[in-house]
Amino acid sequence: MSEIDLSKLPKGGKGFAHDFAADQTIFKGVPWGKSMMWIFLLSDTFIFSCFLISLMTARASTTAEWPYASEVFGLEVFGTNVPLLLIAIMTFVLITSSGTMALAVKYGYERNRKMCAWLILATAVGGLTFVGMQAFEWTKLIFHEGIRPWSNPFGAAQFGSFFFMITGFHGTHVSIGVIFLFIFARKTFRGDFDTGRRGYFTSMKSDYRAIEILGLYWHFVDLVWVFIFAFFYLW
Amino acid sequence: MEQSNKKATTHNIGIYLWIWGLLFVFSTFSYLVDWFDFQGLLRWSLIIFFMLIKAGLIMAIFMHLYWERWAIVNVLLWPMTAIIVFVGIMTAESQYTFFTRALFFVMGS
Numbered sequence: 132m133s134e135i136d137l138s139k140l141p142k143g144g145k146g147f148a149h150d151f152a153a154d155q156t157i158f159k160g161v162p163w164g165k166s167m168m169w170i171f172l173l174s175d176t177f178i179f180s181c182f183l184i185s186l187m188t189a190r191a192s193t194t195a196e197w198p199y200a201s202e203v204f205g206l207e208v209f210g211t212n213v214p215l216l217l218i219a220i221m222t223f224v225l226i227t228s229s230g231t232m233a234l235a236v237k238y239g240y241e242r243n244r245k246m247c248a249w250l251i252l253a254t255a256v257g258g259l260t261f262v263g264m265q266a267f268e269w270t271k272l273i274f275h276e277g278i279r280p281w282s283n284p285f286g287a288a289q290f291g292s293f294f295f296m297i298t299g300f301h302g303t304h305v306s307i308g309v310i311f312l313f314i315f316a317r318k319t320f321r322g323d324f325d326t327g328r329r330g331y332f333t334s335m336k337s338d339y340r341a342i343e344i345l346g347l348y349w350h351f352v353d354l355v356w357v358f359i360f361a362f363f364y365l366w
Numbered sequence: 367m368e369q370s371n372k373k374a375t376t377h378n379i380g381i382y383l384w385i386w387g388l389l390f391v392f393s394t395f396s397y398l399v400d401w402f403d404f405q406g407l408l409r410w411s412l413i414i415f416f417m418l419i420k421a422g423l424i425m426a427i428f429m430h431l432y433w434e435r436w437a438i439v440n441v442l443l444w445p446m447t448a449i450i451v452f453v454g455i456m457t458a459e460s461q462y463t464f465f466t467r468a469l470f471f472v473m474g475s
Binding site: 137140142143144146147150151157158159160161166169173176177180184185187188189190191192193194201214215219222223226227229230232233234237240241343346347350351353354357358360361364365366 | 376379382383389396397401409413416421424427428434435436437440441442445449456459460463464468471
């Protein structure tokens with residue numbers, strides 16, 4: 132993998148033809164873990180796309196009034212209703228955790244173990260905050276607003292099932308990411324990526340490229356939220 | 367091994383902070399679309415515009431796709447055309463469903 136000197140290979144379109152015509156590996160200089168993560172994320176993209184496209188289909192084909200997200204997800208602050216406030220804060224929290232993750236990857240490659248580990252921990256805390264706010268949002272909508280997968284007081288009955296399905300599936304991704312971020316923070320603090328200590332599950336040696344692969348997953352979670360924010364909350 | 371890693375993937379911290387800031391700005395903009403209650407075509411085009419910019423920045427810089435070789439970039443991005451085609455198919459489908467439902471409510475069975 133890493134013995135390949137990428138600077139000697141053709142780039143751009145020629146590189147594309149060269150890599151695809153290669154004997155052994157297509158993705159030159161890409162560790163197998165990273166290409167597998169990308170392919171997993173590609174399949175995940177299709178799953179989320181199917182959710183959002185079915186949301187579009189349901190919303191465009193129903194004759195009932197679709198609930199106005201701006202009001203449904205509004206938050207009362209000092210007696211005034213601020214539209215989408217919680218969702219906006221959640222968006223900023225997730226972007227911030229994405230930023231700390233990007234920096235963690237950078238410091239990982241620079242072998243700055245401490246900085247990398249603290250940034251991963253910060254990312255995990257950001258993710259945990261996001262999940263916490265989502266739990267608050269769900270509680271509010273289920274117990275105070277009476278939204279159910281089969282009905283809701285605001286309009287089209289399909290609204291609830293799409294809300295719970297889409298944000299729930301995304302929240303599950305965030306939760307899994309948070310678990311892995313905590314595990315990787317611990318591994319980084321312990322110096323596993325410097326010493327090549329074998330992983331508990333995989334029993335394989337690892338290095339700081341693992342942080343980049345974890346980072347890809349985390350950025351993807353942020354990426355999906357960009358689309359959910361646009362299509363579910365704003366549209 | 368460490369040498370090639372260093373050369374291939376670390377970038378100046380500035381670029382990450384810039385992208386971070388830009389993501390904040392564009393998120394604020396897309397929130398403002400709702401805040402100012404823009405409606406209709408303006409609302410939809412602004413939402414999609416800011417969404418695509420944010421998605422592009424995350425993928426290109428945070429996920430390092432800008433620095434990856436074309437082979438993997440193409441493998442990852444071309445399948446997205448299938449999604450766009452699917453959106454087109456389901457738009458037609460949902461309009462037809464809406465039409466038959468509306469017809470049912472007006473004409474009865």
